[in-house]
Amino acid sequence: MIVSPTPLGARRDVRVAAVITGGSTAGDMAAQAALTLRLHDDSAGWPFGAGWAVAALLLANSVPALLCVPLAGWAADRCDSRRTLLVSGLLCAVLCTGLAFARQPWWLLALVAGIAAVSSTATATLGALLPVMAGRAGVVRAGTVLRGAVLIGGVTGLAAGASASASVGVTTILLLSAVTFAVLGVGATAIQARRGGPRRSAPAAVAPVPEPPVASVGSRRRCWQLTAGYAVVLLLVSTTNVAQVFFVKDTLGASNVGYGLVSACWTVGTAAALPLVRRASPEPDRLVMVTLFGELVVGMAITGCAVPAGLAATAACYVLAGAGACAMQIAWGAVLALSTPEDRRGRQLAGYNAVVRMAASAALGVGGLLLAWVGPRGVYLVSGAGSVLVAVLAGLIWTGRAAVHRGKTTSHIQHNGTD
Structure with a gap:
């Protein structure tokens, strides 16, 4: 199923995607900064020290994305994009809420790995949806809008997570991060463009992206x-x-x-x-x-x-x-x-x-x-x-x-x- 929005709806879809992406990026980076500070301050509970604890955190945030490539790609291509983004956002919110109260090292790493795996599915789904949202001629422009949102969200999140950890606490920052994931999922339901899932008839006002020729760069x-x-x-x-x-x-x-x-x-x-x-x-x-x-x-x-x-x-x-x-x-x-x-x-x-x-x-x-x-x-x-x-x-x-x-x-x- 591919549902393309009207030209006005396409611009609206890109703006919605930028807002929810920027917000979730801010929450993710704030959580990363807060968790790093928590590992630094509470390293006594880790059997291998603060340095290795931070390294383990980085690995938990990266390895699952690699291991889940087949599943994330399958979900992005075969499942309805709106439902995938909604479920991914809400599931990340639940996992991040658990992360706010996790104290045992292995529970913490397992929750971080779960968030990384689920968010990789959402990232692939939203990226694959971009040409449907913006049309072929608008892919580069829409990409710059999303990149700008990620840039602003990342800088803001890192600064907020590092500076506010001492005043409001790491747990509060992680709970706020969970809220941004929930906003990502719920906000995705406002995007008109859709792909994946069962086929259904729908008007397409934005020209679909044509299949690339055999000899194109897309091989x-x-x-x-x-x-x-x-x-x-x-x-x-x-x-x-x-x-x-x-x-x-x-x-x-x-x-x-x-x-x-x-x-x-x-x-x-x-x-x-x-x-x-x-x-x-x-x-x-x-x-x-x-x-x-x-x-x-x-x-x-x-x-x-x-x-x-x-x-x-x-x-x-x-x-x-x-x-x-x-x-x-x-x-x-x-x-x-x-x-x-x-x-x-x-x-x-x-x-x-x-x-x-x-x-x-x-x-x-x-x-x-x-x-x-x-x-x-x-x-x-x-x-x-x-x-x-x-x-x-x-x-x-x-x-x-x-x-x-x-x-x-x-x-x-x-x-x-x-x-």
């Missing part, structure tokens, strides 16, 4: 190759999260204010890039080039941080890196939404989300090892240069295969002409 093998390159760049860039505080404070000699300034500059770059990325053409091949360009920009900016320079230059590089990261994330999400066949879109997005989440989590371990081996500046150099190399190689592979495809197409046309 599973090519999508996964490009996704693998994207994940490697994400992993490399995310390793700098471990080294950032040491690089800014110890290597550059900045104060706490300087550290906060550099951290904020990434968000500034992301926000500045949103209006530019929004104008990108909704053609998969062009969006692939935007993705590769974004990867290249991020790599060059991170490499620039490793060059001996002051705090101002590092802040400027962070603005550029944030802009590049924004471009590659939105563009590649739009590529998958536009190029994957309708009946497999949820499964493709579920796998993509799992790969991205695992890359971000693995970066913490890789970043720690690199920090011990090559130091803070070395982490930035390895990360930036590696990202540039991956982006260049992916670009060469992509352009080479595109040239081969064009050659085959030309040969086929000429052959048919002689017939």
Whole structure:
């Protein structure tokens, strides 16, 4: 079943999706900050110490998303999207409520794993619904709106969760996070667009996304190759999260204010890039080039941080890196939404989300090892240069295969002409 809204309803659907996504992201990030502080303060109850407790929390928030890829993809493709989002949101709210009162380590990790698994289904379902909500021409614009909502929600949630834990308590923050999950589920019922579930007749005022041609970027093998390159760049860039505080404070000699300034500059770059990325053409091949360009920009900016320079230059590089990261994330999400066949879109997005989440989590371990081996500046150099190399190689592979495809197409046309 695919139900597309009217043009006015499409804009309304995107706004509703942005509100509930931004709200649930804020609640999720606030809960993550609050749980991290709880683990730090109550580490005596953990048999393996605070450091390993935080690592276990991160793994519990990532591994289930990878293990549940088949189930999340199946639910996103085969079940009614409205019901899936409603049930996912309410179930996450129940689990988060239990998390607020959990004290035993293994219960806490089990509840976090459950929330991660259920929310991965909701993420894949909403991502697969995006082309139905916005239509093919509006996928990139809608993606920028949702990305902006996630950005605002993430920053707000982290700040609120970290600052309010001492005043209102971790339990209160987790209960408020449960409310945001419930709002996600209930709010999703206001979205007119629907997919999955039994077929039924419905007016479609927004043009449906056409099936991609056989030789398009949407082929599973090519999508996964490009996704693998994207994940490697994400992993490399995310390793700098471990080294950032040491690089800014110890290597550059900045104060706490300087550290906060550099951290904020990434968000500034992301926000500045949103209006530019929004104008990108909704053609998969062009969006692939935007993705590769974004990867290249991020790599060059991170490499620039490793060059001996002051705090101002590092802040400027962070603005550029944030802009590049924004471009590659939105563009590649739009590529998958536009190029994957309708009946497999949820499964493709579920796998993509799992790969991205695992890359971000693995970066913490890789970043720690690199920090011990090559130091803070070395982490930035390895990360930036590696990202540039991956982006260049992916670009060469992509352009080479595109040239081969064009050659085959030309040969086929000429052959048919002689017939």
